[in-house]
Amino acid sequence: MNADFINPFLTAVQNVLSMMAQIELKPGKPQIKKDDVARGDVSGLIGMVGPQTKGSFSISFDENLAIEIMHKMLGERPSGINEEVTDMVGEITNMVTGGAKRTLGEKGYEFEMASPVVVTGTDHTIRHKSEGAKLIMPFEHEAGRAHIEICFDKIS
């Protein structure tokens, strides 16, 4: 997996959160080791299928960061992860993947997106079961951490 594939996702995460919530995430060091695991309290996941490749994308947030994004976007500060927060995380997942899809389409990499799924549960972990390379990228914010994970594989 090369930078052509990864950078559109990194850029889309930062753009979406900056535009929608005036939240500026500070990117950390990407990890491509197999034993790293994305972890968070609420995660959005989406599957991607193209003519030559398939894959999955996830974005995980600490509860406190998810609530801060909610507060900045809608002016509300829920006391915990409720259905409005999971709806918001589903929307962010769609918007980030849609942004990356447009950029990748311009470079000749076409794929379609499945519908997003949102997982909640304190400190849950996400493992992308693909034979292809996986990239985990942490982001820092004073309200908490986010992780994205991207995984692409050849279609069998």
Next chain:
Amino acid sequence: MNADFINPFLTAVQNVLSMMAQIELKPGKPQIKKDDVARGDVSGLIGMVGPQTKGSFSISFDENLAIEIMHKMLGERPSGINEEVTDMVGEITNMVTGGAKRTLGEKGYEFEMASPVVVTGTDHTIRHKSEGAKLIMPFEHEAGRAHIEICFDKIS
């Protein structure tokens, strides 16, 4: 979402677990209400994309049932959900969706599968964020419960 779409998944879950692990799951009552939420300790998720539709499938297991399946398949009984268990849940997710894909393909419903993602975390919840109908189906076994959730939507 009609029975043509749902039954192939129900049948595939029972077939895969019966064949692979001699585990006979007893299907419960399907739920199509919006406020039902699939819940478990380890879940496999997969995205699906076809020419006219997109969707997602998940299968969630109680820890004890996942460990029992592992024991029946491989003769090992891990003390908790380790990477072998998550690999197995990813494989089950692939096999169930692949089985349903074949049956649905014969009926003229074509879709491609993304790569599976496995979530772990005590009592986590799964919400499929699709505009289409969602179906949650519980299964009972003496070792614990499983849930599947299927969701299909028109492609935009």
